[in-house]
Amino acid sequence: MIQHTNATHGSNLGIDAQALWSDLMQTARFGGTPKGGIRRLTLTAEDKLVRDWFVQTCEELGCTVTHDSMGNQFARRAGQDNSLPPITIGSHLDTQPTGGKFDGILGVLGGLAVLRALHRAGYVTRHPIELINWTNEEGSRFTPPMMCSGVFTGVFTEQEVLDKRDRAGLRFGDELEAIGYRGSEPCGQHPVTAYFELHIEQGPILEAEGKTIGIVTGVQGARWYEVTVRGKDAHAGSTPMPMRHDALLAAARMIEAVSTVAVSHAPSAVGTVGLIENRPNSNNVVPGEVFFTIDMRDPDDAVVAQMEEELYSLLPEIAQRSGVTLEIVRIWDAPAVHFDPACVDMVETAAADSGYGARRIVSGPGHDAAYMARITPTAMIFVPCADGLSHNEAESITEQDAEAGAGILLKTVLKADAVFNAR
Ligand SMILES: [Zn+2]
Numbered sequence: 001m002i003q004h005t006n007a008t009h010g011s012n013l014g015i016d017a018q019a020l021w022s023d024l025m026q027t028a029r030f031g032g033t034p035k036g037g038i039r040r041l042t043l044t045a046e047d048k049l050v051r052d053w054f055v056q057t058c059e060e061l062g063c064t065v066t067h068d069s070m071g072n073q074f075a076r077r078a079g080q081d082n083s084l085p086p087i088t089i090g091s092h093l094d095t096q097p098t099g100g101k102f103d104g105i106l107g108v109l110g111g112l113a114v115l116r117a118l119h120r121a122g123y124v125t126r127h128p129i130e131l132i133n134w135t136n137e138e139g140s141r142f143t144p145p146m147m148c149s150g151v152f153t154g155v156f157t158e159q160e161v162l163d164k165r166d167r168a169g170l171r172f173g174d175e176l177e178a179i180g181y182r183g184s185e186p187c188g189q190h191p192v193t194a195y196f197e198l199h200i201e202q203g204p205i206l207e208a209e210g211k212t213i214g215i216v217t218g219v220q221g222a223r224w225y226e227v228t229v230r231g232k233d234a235h236a237g238s239t240p241m242p243m244r245h246d247a248l249l250a251a252a253r254m255i256e257a258v259s260t261v262a263v264s265h266a267p268s269a270v271g272t273v274g275l276i277e278n279r280p281n282s283n284n285v286v287p288g289e290v291f292f293t294i295d296m297r298d299p300d301d302a303v304v305a306q307m308e309e310e311l312y313s314l315l316p317e318i319a320q321r322s323g324v325t326l327e328i329v330r331i332w333d334a335p336a337v338h339f340d341p342a343c344v345d346m347v348e349t350a351a352a353d354s355g356y357g358a359r360r361i362v363s364g365p366g367h368d369a370a371y372m373a374r375i376t377p378t379a380m381i382f383v384p385c386a387d388g389l390s391h392n393e394a395e396s397i398t399e400q401d402a403e404a405g406a407g408i409l410l411k412t413v414l415k416a417d418a419v420f421n422a423r
Contacts, residue, residue: 015406016117052397063131070147135181152371202386221297227329228291
């Protein structure tokens with residue numbers, strides 16, 4: 001498992017796979033669940049424990065660890081020229097309520113494995129290297145997701161995030177203070193040279209194709225909608241079929257239409273209705289009102305716009321034919337993200353040099369890297385996860401794939417170190 005850990009030769013750089021796996025398993029205790037997953041919601045006692053561990057472990061590898069006003073942590077390893085902005089790597093250590101051991105965590109601990117490799121080899125990069133643990137990527141306790149990379153890149157203001165409240169009414173800013181991670185450096189005033197993020201795929205494509213490395217070219221565009229269908233509550237026994245205004249029947253036809261629209265833009269488009277509320281939801285009442293959400297995505301913004309146009313034409317048609325009224329509101333519009341072509345090429349070259357099976361891939365989910373791409377050259381590396389399963393306690397990857405991903409991250413960082421700010 002261990003490739004090279006020769007402290008005397010700078011050229012003998014390699015990932016210590018056993019140490020990486022041990023870090024993954026050791027930190028999984030902070031918020032560990034009986035089913036083998038992790039419940040480590042942002043700004044909780046468990047989050048503080050893993051943050052403290054991060055500080056101590058990075059310091060042992062010779063790094064200086066700081067945090068900014070949003071609690072984003074930065075472990076800095078000095079370079080030859082410390083006037084250069086750092087090459088950054090990172091992801092997140094918070095999880096969903098029933099999260100797995102690898103979503104986000106692999107990116108941070110894989111980054112730690114990169115720092116360890118440099119430290120043990122005594123290799124000093126030109127740029128400083130910084131490993132970042134972003135606060136509240138998951139958006140589960142405080143919404144929206146990717147909140148503090150969002151502040152870092154100017155998507156959200158600091159004040160609006162500090163004032164967010166969880167479902168118990170607790171304020172983000174107070175909870176950040178309470179775990180001791182509200183820093184004095186203003187979030188976002190932290191120049192960087194480039195950003196790289198290792199992550200599990202959270203989908204089934206790499207595994208299905210037997211590939212080890214996903215060369216992520218970007219994040220697909222997404223739009224979310226809220227739909228309210230209004231008919232008329234009526235007695236299920238006495239209301240003849242032609243006289244009904246059945247909101248749920250109309251909604252069912254609309255849900256079918258969402259799928260049809262996505263399928264007609266195969267293979268990349270996806271359309272999902274994942275939340276539905278039926279009123280009054282009684283076995284002998286014709287439903288009078290239904291609320292549901294739509295999630296539409298495609299790597300090409302033009303396709304997302306086209307799908308929206310089709311929805312806006314199909315759904316009113318269905319409403320009319322079904323004798324109900326329709327209200328549809330677009331509540332979120334996230335344009336597609338295209339990562340820096342040079343950074344994507346660096347990942348591709350690293351994968352080819354290492355002899356891993358690799359393919360270019362577009363990320364379905366959002367990541368901190370999607371916001372970082374707005375301010376700095378950015379790319380991502382994916383590794384497979386079993387059955388594409390994520391946001392699930394059963395989330396699982398192999399030790400070999402963890403090592404492969406961290407190895408590609410190391411090679412990519414070294415390439416970026418040579419290429420950026422070259423004299
Ligand atoms: Zn994640």
